[in-house]
Structures are given as C-alpha cells and as structure tokens.
Amino acid sequence: MTHRSIIHVDMDAFYAQIEQRDNPKLVGKPVIIGGTSSRGVVSTASYEARRYGVYSAMPIEAAKKLCPEGIYLPVNMEKYKKVSSEIYNIFKRYTKIYEPISIDEAFLDVTGKDALEIAKAIKSDIKNELKLTASVGISINKFLAKLASEADKPDGLTIIKKDEILSFLRPLPVNKIWGVGPKMNRELNKLGIYYVRDIQNYDIEVLMSLFGKWGKEIYELSHGIDERPVEPNNLSKSIGEEKTFLKDVCDIDVLLKALKSYSINLSNKLKKRGYLARTISIKIKYKDFTIENRSVTLSIPTRDENIIFDTAKYILLNKFNINKEIRLIGLILSNLIYPEDPLQLSMKI
Numbered sequence: 001m002t003h004r005s006i007i008h009v010d011m012d013a014f015y016a017q018i019e020q021r022d023n024p025k026l027v028g029k030p031v032i033i034g035g036t037s038s039r040g041v042v043s044t045a046s047y048e049a050r051r052y053g054v055y056s057a058m059p060i061e062a063a064k065k066l067c068p069e070g071i072y073l074p075v076n077m078e079k080y081k082k083v084s085s086e087i088y089n090i091f092k093r094y095t096k097i098y099e100p101i102s103i104d105e106a107f108l109d110v111t112g113k114d115a116l117e118i119a120k121a122i123k124s125d126i127k128n129e130l131k132l133t134a135s136v137g138i139s140i141n142k143f144l145a146k147l148a149s150e151a152d153k154p155d156g157l158t159i160i161k162k163d164e165i166l167s168f169l170r171p172l173p174v175n176k177i178w179g180v181g182p183k184m185n186r187e188l189n190k191l192g193i194y195y196v197r198d199i200q201n202y203d204i205e206v207l208m209s210l211f212g213k214w215g216k217e218i219y220e221l222s223h224g225i226d227e228r229p230v231e232p233n234n235l236s237k238s239i240g241e242e243k244t245f246l247k248d249v250c251d252i253d254v255l256l257k258a259l260k261s262y263s264i265n266l267s268n269k270l271k272k273r274g275y276l277a278r279t280i281s282i283k284i285k286y287k288d289f290t291i292e293n294r295s296v297t298l299s300i301p302t303r304d305e306n307i308i309f310d311t312a313k314y315i316l317l318n319k320f321n322i323n324k325e326i327r328l329i330g331l332i333l334s335n336l337i338y339p340e341d342p343l344q345l346s347m348k349i
C-alpha cells in the first residue's frame, strides 16, 4: 500500500458564513440561504439555523415552519464563486495536486510534506485573509481524510493516524461508508449491520456473494483501505438527465425535443454550481433494453445550453444508427471543471 498524505478541506456552512462575514447584523443569527421563493430548497443553513433542525436540501417552506424567525437570503452565486477561487488560490501555495469536489470542498495530496503544518497554514490563511473558517481532515487516503474533516465541525482540524484507523471507523454508522445510501443502509440493517464495526467483522466472502464487487469495496473501506488518487484535473463527477418514454419512440423530433430540455436544465445546473463541462455523452436504451453510449469531448469547455444541445444533436445524428425503437434517452455532461482554475483551463486535451 502506498503511503500518501491527504488533506480534505471543507468550508463550514459556506454560503451562510460568507453572508454573516459581510453583514455583521447576521452574526449569531439563524441565516438560511436558498432563495426567497417558497418553492425553493435550502442551499446552506448557518449553524444557528441548524439548531432549529434546518438542513441543506430541505424545502424552504419546511424550513420556515421550523424557523420562522430565520433570515432567508437568496443565493449570491457570483460572490460565493469569487470566494471559492480565493480559497483555491490558497491551496495552490501548498500543492499542485488538488481535486475540487465542489465550490467549497477539495482534496489535496501533500505526500512527502508535513501535512499537519500545511493544514494549519491553510486554515490560518483562510481565517486571516478571507475571515472564514474551514474544517480540515488529514489521513492516508481520501475516504479517511473526509471523515476526519467531518469529525469536528466547525473550524476543526482532525488527523486520523495509521494506528487509529480501525478504532476511528468502528463506532461510525454504516452509512458513513461511501456509496451506502438509504436503500443500501436498509439492506445492510436487515443483515444486522448497523455500524462500520459490523462490516469489519463480517465475512468478506459472504459480502461478495451478496453484493459482488461492491461487497469487497465496503469491506475494504470499513478497514480504511481506499486507493483512489487525488485527481487534479478531474472533478470525477458528471451530471445528467434521462427519461423513459411512455411509449417507445422512433421519431427524431421527439428525441431532439427531449435533448433540448435536458440541455437547458443541465446548463442551468452547471451555472448554479459554477462548473463547465468538457465531455458530452448520449445514452440510449432500446426497446430490447440494449444500451449504447456515444460521446464528444470539446476543445473548449462549456456551460452554454445551445452548444450543449448542438453537440448532443450532432452525436445523435452522426454517432448512432437508429433503426430500433428507443425506450430511453439520456444526456450526460462529464469532465467538469471550475473556470476559476487557470491550471485546468490551460490544460490541453
């Protein structure tokens, strides 16, 4: 096993913290960012608002019931993106190998350097220069570094050393393992698995017979084994939309109409998250359930709905040979990058 030093930096209640920084009247108050329309959802809740039970992704209406005295503010994405690029500029002082996970979260590979010194320096740079706090985790891989940054929020700094890994993981609920969502959590509960220690003690052969490759993966993660590298030029993320038609389709116009609406929605999603996409793919599932994927990688990354749609149309008309009825069509944007990052923009494909 390679011995890496990985840092995970995660800003605390990022949008809310920025608004509190910029308006002293908001300090100590329950601040909820997420638009002022009653149909929206909460993007970020300040720690004060979380005490009322308000959390991210909750409908604004529900938040207002829990916290009527809260201060509800719209999302000021331009401002948050600017702060984000300032944070990324701080990371660059300490390593070239960093992987943005979202606007306020990144992994840094500092193998061979003093991880603790770097983590302290990043925290203090962020505090002194931007007047904001971050929680930072340090360990030997991404999975553990992220758990470490979550362990002591806000303004935390947690290290999981090699000889502490198993005991750190043991008491955590099993859904702390990457990939264990609500559905898998229920499946595992049925097997009597509630905590990471239950996986640690399970027979790997049985897990593999039940869940295949994924059974091996959760077994390894439960022992703190994660070999995924920090990928500097890759958000290793994608966004997409797809729909299954009510009736199988052969009509190109119907397919193009679906692609048009996906293009608009995905372009909006990119704008909201501050990303650009480099690769555009189409997935088609035919009547007989066979699936085909085709993609194009652009020389200039985009978030423009017309470019996305024109590229999707090009792929559909030129890279598929549609002679069967289609059950489902999907559009996927991957190779996502931050435009603020000059390192990534200058990268040639």
Ligand SMILES: [Mg+2]
Binding pocket: 010, 011, 012, 013, 014, 104, 105
């Ligand atoms: Mg955060």
